[in-house]
Amino acid sequence: xxxxxxxxxxxxxxxxxxxxxxxxxxxxxxxxxxxxxxxxxxxxxxxxxxxxxxxxxxxxxxxxxxxxxxxxxxxxxxxxxxxxxxxxxxxxxxxxxxxxxxxxxxxxxxxxxxxxxxxxxxxxxxxxxxxxxxxxxxxxxxxxxxxxxxxxxxxxxxxxxxxxxxxxxxxxxxxxxxxxxxxxxxxxxxxxxxxxxxxxxxxxxxxxxxxxxxxxxxxxxxxxxxxxxxxxxxxxxxxxxxxxxxxxxxxxxxxxxxxxxxxxxxxxxxxxxxxxxxxxxxxxxxxxxxxxxxxxxxxxxxxx
Amino acid sequence: xxxxxxxxxxxxxxxxxxxxxxxxxxxxxxxxxxxxxxxxxxxxxxxxxxxxxxxxxxxxxxxxxxxxxxxxxxxxxxxxxxxxxxxxxxxxxxxxxxxxxxxxxxxxxxxxxxxxxxxxxxxxxxxxxxxxxxxxxxxxxxxxxxxxxxxxxxxxxxxxxxxxxxxxxxxxxxxxxxxxxxxxxxxxxxxxxxxxxxxxxxxxxxxxxxxxxxxxxxxxxxxxxxxxxxxxxxxxxxxxxxxxxxxxxxxxxxxxxxxxxxxxxxxxxxxxxxxxxxxxxxxxxxxxxxxxxxxxxxxxxxxxxxxxxxxxxxxxxxxxxxxxxxxxxxxxxxxxxxxxxxxxxxxxxxxxxxxxxxxxxxxxxxxxxxxxxxxxxxxxxxxxxxxxxxxxxxxxxxxxxxxxxxxxxxxxxxxxxxxxxxxxxxxxxxxxxxxxxxxxxxxxxxxxxxxxxxxxxxxxxxxxxxxxxxxxxxxxxxxxxxxxxxxxxxxxxxxxxxxxxxxxxxxxxxxxxxxxxxxxxxxxxxxxxxxxxxxxxxxx
Numbered sequence: 147x148x149x150x151x152x153x154x155x156x157x158x159x160x161x162x163x164x165x166x167x168x169x170x171x172x173x174x175x176x177x178x179x180x181x182x183x184x185x186x187x188x189x190x191x192x193x194x195x196x197x198x199x200x201x202x203x204x205x206x207x208x209x210x211x212x213x214x215x216x217x218x219x220x221x222x223x224x225x226x227x228x229x230x231x232x233x234x235x236x237x238x239x240x241x242x243x244x245x246x247x248x249x250x251x252x253x254x255x256x257x258x259x260x261x262x263x264x265x266x267x268x269x270x271x272x273x274x275x276x277x278x279x280x281x282x283x284x285x286x287x288x289x290x291x292x293x294x295x296x297x298x299x300x301x302x303x304x305x306x307x308x309x310x311x312x313x314x315x316x317x318x319x320x321x322x323x324x325x326x327x328x329x330x331x332x333x334x335x336x337x338x339x340x341x342x343x344x345x346x347x348x349x350x351x352x353x354x355x356x357x358x359x360x361x362x363x364x365x366x367x368x369x370x371x372x373x374x375x376x377x378x379x380x381x382x383x384x385x386x387x388x389x390x391x392x393x394x395x396x397x398x399x400x401x402x403x404x405x406x407x408x409x410x411x412x413x414x415x416x417x418x419x420x421x422x423x424x425x426x427x428x429x430x431x432x433x434x435x436x437x438x439x440x441x442x443x444x445x446x447x448x449x450x
Numbered sequence: 451x452x453x454x455x456x457x458x459x460x461x462x463x464x465x466x467x468x469x470x471x472x473x474x475x476x477x478x479x480x481x482x483x484x485x486x487x488x489x490x491x492x493x494x495x496x497x498x499x500x501x502x503x504x505x506x507x508x509x510x511x512x513x514x515x516x517x518x519x520x521x522x523x524x525x526x527x528x529x530x531x532x533x534x535x536x537x538x539x540x541x542x543x544x545x546x547x548x549x550x551x552x553x554x555x556x557x558x559x560x561x562x563x564x565x566x567x568x569x570x571x572x573x574x575x576x577x578x579x580x581x582x583x584x585x586x587x588x589x590x591x592x593x594x595x596x597x598x599x600x601x602x603x604x605x606x607x608x609x610x611x612x613x614x615x616x617x618x619x620x621x622x623x624x625x626x627x628x629x630x631x632x633x634x635x636x637x638x639x640x641x642x643x644x645x646x647x648x649x650x651x652x653x654x655x656x657x658x659x660x661x662x663x664x665x666x667x668x669x670x671x672x673x674x675x676x677x678x679x680x681x682x683x684x685x686x687x688x689x690x691x692x693x694x695x696x697x698x699x700x701x702x703x704x705x706x707x708x709x710x711x712x713x714x715x716x717x718x719x720x721x722x723x724x725x726x727x728x729x730x731x732x733x734x735x736x737x738x739x740x741x742x743x744x745x746x747x748x749x750x751x752x753x754x755x756x757x758x759x760x761x762x763x764x765x766x767x768x769x770x771x772x773x774x775x776x777x778x779x780x781x782x783x784x785x786x787x788x789x790x791x792x793x794x795x796x797x798x799x800x801x802x803x804x805x806x807x808x809x810x811x812x813x814x815x816x817x818x819x820x821x822x823x824x825x826x827x828x829x830x831x832x833x834x835x836x837x838x839x840x841x842x843x844x845x846x847x848x849x850x851x852x853x854x855x856x857x858x859x860x861x862x863x864x865x866x867x868x869x870x871x872x873x874x875x876x877x878x879x880x881x882x883x884x885x886x887x888x889x890x891x892x893x894x895x896x897x898x899x900x901x902x903x904x905x906x907x908x909x910x911x912x913x914x915x916x917x918x919x920x921x922x923x924x925x926x927x928x929x930x931x932x933x934x935x936x937x938x939x940x941x942x943x944x945x946x947x948x949x950x951x952x953x954x955x956x957x958x959x960x961x962x963x964x965x966x967x968x969x970x971x972x973x974x975x976x977x978x979x980x981x982x983x984x985x986x987x988x989x990x
Contacts, residue, residue, distance in 0.1 A: 265816075268816045289945055293941055345935045348935070387897045
């Protein structure tokens with residue numbers, strides 16, 4: 147048998163306060179970054195606006211494209227050079243219901259007579275549709291989290307439910323923070339990634355919780371902290387292996403998947419790493435804190 | 451093998467065969483060379499001229515239907531969300547208007563010749579249009595969005611026109627001076643606030659320089675909004691700009707408010723190049739009227755010989771020819787500064803009728819075909835590398851059991867794709883992400899089971915007992931994990947939009963199939979393997 151991490155015996159729970167500090171710091175960094183960037187950077191899907199992607203062959207400099215876009219009358223547009231030389235993403239606004247793409251393509255072609263300008267992608271979202279899409283996404287996330295909370299509450303215990311949802315928010319929030327730090331946009335695809343992270347996070351948490359529940363029946367004499375340590379140690383190899391395989395796939399998507407899937411994969415990478423960590427520390431650690439607090443409260447009552 | 455194992459085995463065989471059978475058209479379709487695939491995509495059996503051709507085209511259409519479709523993000527195409535502006539209609543009219551608009555747009559798109567267009571109603575007054583593949587986006591948009599309300603109106607006589615202009619000038623002059631009558635010594639722009647902006651060659655047909663167009667337009671709007679200003683005449687712009695001694699200008703006509711006849715009487719329309727004798731080769735549209743329309747047209751022309759008849763499209767004057775004589779047969783033509791494509795579009799929209807209300811594009815996404823091809827190549831490449839890495843890792847780490855897991859994984863993906871083909875679902879990029887996550891969950895399921903079996907083996911259980919308890923105990927965790935993920939993806943399916951929903955659908959199908967393949971089928975393989983060989987050790 148070829149195995150990693152067999153028979154580990156780590157006292158995870160003793161160090162939980164360090165983990166709480168670490169998580170707190172990460173959440174704080176996320177909050178600071180979000181405040182400094184003025185909230186999450188929503189893409190055209192949610193704000194409304196237009197997005198034009200062009201390919202210029204032979205490639206020209208980004209400044210030349212910027213000048214052409216300015217001349218076309220779309221001053222203040224944002225121009226991003228993509229990984230392929232000559233490929234540009236232009237975020238702009240819709241003026242008077244006019245599609246800006248033909249004007250931009252025209253302007254770039256006129257200023258570079260030798261170059262072939264190809265229109266790869268065009269997206270425009272009216273401001274009302276943008277706010278509707280945002281509403282729909284928020285509603286979807288809200289209900290997804292709500293369903294999970296209720297299910298875990300019914301299947302396990304509300305103490306666990308609290309830990310699970312805290313872990314979920316922790317992972318999703320830190321991923322949002324990482325996206326903000328990297329100045330990446332929140333698009334519909336990124337929302338899909340955030341939801342997937344939530345799914346993985348809850349999956350990981352449930353595997354650990356399930357073992358804790360099983361062990362707390364068989365090991366009645368152990369302290370809650372020890373039961374948790376044992377459960378975490380026993381499931382550790384599974385946690386690591388699963389996270390590793392997911393990490394492998396997402397890494398492949400990130401490095402090879404191309405522009406369209408890049409942000410999705412980036413969000414997933416961050417989410418998988420934090421999801422693995424949080425199922426061990428945040429979810430179980432918090433569940434333990436709640437349990438200990440209840441016990442202290444119970445003892446206090448009895449003394450009276 | 452016990453009886454129940456036999457059943458499981460047969461069910462598995464049926465599952466695999468059914469999946470392969472459902473996926474066969476997809477394999478056939480995507481293994482065609484790109485050129486031939488295009489032929490299949492464009493095949494329209496209704497256009498066949500011979501019986502043999504019809505059979506061939508029908509075969510193509512069936513193949514296309516049964517193969518998994520690629521979303522616009524993968525094959526390129528155009529996505530349009532239209533909103534029908536029903537603000538000027540009553541509640542009943544508004545309800546019918548959207549249905550009518552959908553029907554008309556469907557007719558137009560059909561005539562445009564796009565393979566597999568999708569036109570769906572969304573919400574109360576929205577229409578979602580998806581046009582896959584290569585197409586001229588601007589032209590498609592113009593074709594779909596054009597109201598195409600064709601009207602025939604009389605151009606007012608000189609006297610009638612002058613009377614209207616006098617009234618308009620008086621109206622604005624009063625406004626400018628707060629209700630008082632204008633001073634006769636005041637400059638022209640005060641006495642004639644409106645007509646001073648026009649270059650009048652005649653009263654019924656004036657010309658406005660382009661720098662004056664916005665202000666004239668604003669004044670016309672103001673008149674329209676004021677219910678106290680009524681008239682049986684109205685002002686209408688020419689559809690094309692003209693040139694007045696080197697400066698751009700646009701014609702402004704005075705026409706009757708009510709139409710003598712509408713485009714609903716048009717029976718057929720064709721693009722022609724020989725309509726304008728003064729400009730040979732200039733594209734135009736000739737049309738034939740219905741018999742009722744023809745009779746009406748005869749009456750109109752007969753009683754108005756010598757006057758001008760304006761052909762008005764969406765409120766703009768296309769042309770205003772003189773009526774030379776009574777036109778008894780319902781035939782006419784529209785000429786103007788059209789390009790060939792514009793004329794072609796016009797013929798199509800006249801044939802399919804006018805939209806009952808204006809439509810606005812509120813969301814548009816177009817993906818060029820090279821972009822689509824590029825993203826699918828990269829997506830498949832990345833997915834394949836990711837999957838291979840996982841397969842490699844599983845086999846190295848779990849040996850023979852790893853192979854069992856990989857078999858289950860392959861069956862899972864096979865079943866998932868077969869379901870998508872069976873439901874006529876569309877594969878999109880977020881859908882591929884959903885498949886990737888399904889693979890992740892499937893691997894996790896096997897890891898959970900195998901780690902549990904290893905634990906049981908370490909607790910000195912026999913191989914058979916370890917497999918039994920390992921599966922039984924892991925099963926509970928797996929169910930919980932799957933149910934939570936399924937619950938959240940159901941929420942996404944119900945409340946999410948477009949890409950989010952595509953992701954949630956593939957993920958949900960994948961997870962349900964995973965419960966069958968990763969738990970049921972892999973257990974069956976394990977049982978068959980361990981029981982038959984009476985194993986004392988297991989490669990895990």
